[in-house]
Amino acid sequence: NAGVTQTPKFRILKIGQSMTLQCAQDMNHNYMYWYRQDPGMGLKLIYYSVGAGITDKGEVPNGYNVSRSTTEDFPLRLELAAPSQTSVYFCASSYPRRGGHETQYFGPGTRLLVL
Amino acid sequence: GIQVEQSPPDLILQEGANSTLRCNFSDSVNNLQWFHQNPWGQLINLFYIPSGTKQNGRLSATTVATERYSLLYISSSQTTDSGVYFCAVGRGNNRKLIWGLGTSLAVNP
Numbered sequence: 001n002a003g004v005t006q007t008p009k010f011r012i013l014k015i016g017q018s019m020t021l022q023c024a025q026d027m028n029h030n031y032m033y034w035y036r037q038d039p040g041m042g043l044k045l046i047y048y049s050v051g052a053g054i055t056d057k058g059e060v061p062n063g064y065n066v067s068r069s070t071t072e073d074f075p076l077r078l079e080l081a082a083p084s085q086t087s088v089y090f091c092a093s094s095y096p097r098r099g100g101h102e103t104q105y106f107g108p109g110t111r112l113l114v115l
Numbered sequence: 116g117i118q119v120e121q122s123p124p125d126l127i128l129q130e131g132a133n134s135t136l137r138c139n140f141s142d143s144v145n146n147l148q149w150f151h152q153n154p155w156g157q158l159i160n161l162f163y164i165p166s167g168t169k170q171n172g173r174l175s176a177t178t179v180a181t182e183r184y185s186l187l188y189i190s191s192s193q194t195t196d197s198g199v200y201f202c203a204v205g206r207g208n209n210r211k212l213i214w215g216l217g218t219s220l221a222v223n224p
Contacts, residue, residue, distance in 0.1 A: 040216070041216060042119075042201055042203070042214030042215055042216050042217055043201070043203070043212075043214045044214070045211050045212065048211070058211055059211070088156065090158060092158075102163075103148065103160045103163050104148070104160060105160065106157070106158040106159070108156070108157060109156050109157075
């Protein structure tokens with residue numbers, strides 16, 4: 001298994017540009033998550049999904065959109081990029097267990113710089 | 116919302132030393148996980164431990180849910196243990212994890 005994969009690894013955007021960060025997992029996990037990590041900080045949840053066709057907002061959803069058309073893929077869309085979106089973005093997935101608590105597995109991250 | 120505080124913020128050890136990292140949280144939780152982020156940025160789950168004690172090799176963790184804290188023990192530290200250790204908590208059936216700021220560990224040879 002490749003686990004959780006993310007593309008691209010690094011990207012520079014100009015203010016106002018748009019882009020999609022790709023995330024895929026081959027572990028047949030129902031749950032997928034997008035986080036951002038700012039320098040010296042912990043992770044903040046942007047969006048998450050509990051299955052294909054179902055998404056919900058996390059702590060910091062403004063400026064982002066997601067879709068989940070398949071179990072495997074969970075792309076994150078940035079519209080009108082702003083310098084405040086400069087960050088490292090992590091995708092994660094997990095498998096539901098009884099009680100709703102699951103270990104999360106992370107991708108390698110995408111480093112985004114908005115200038 | 117739930118607040119998560121980790122201590123110490125930074126820690127420097129000589130190889131072979133032991134250490135204890137602490138995570139305090141402000142409200143009851145039923146999901147608590149410890150993660151290690153290596154110097155290259157990769158995040159690895161160490162423990163899912165909302166209560167009780169678990170051990171995995173040189174690492175062990177204890178969560179006392181009633182007193183709202185968790186401890187991560189690292190014994191006989193190695194240079195490969197360097198990185199940032201994060202505690203993340205959640206409650207209910209909510210999948211949202213709230214993350215602490217981490218403890219940055221450097222193990223010197």
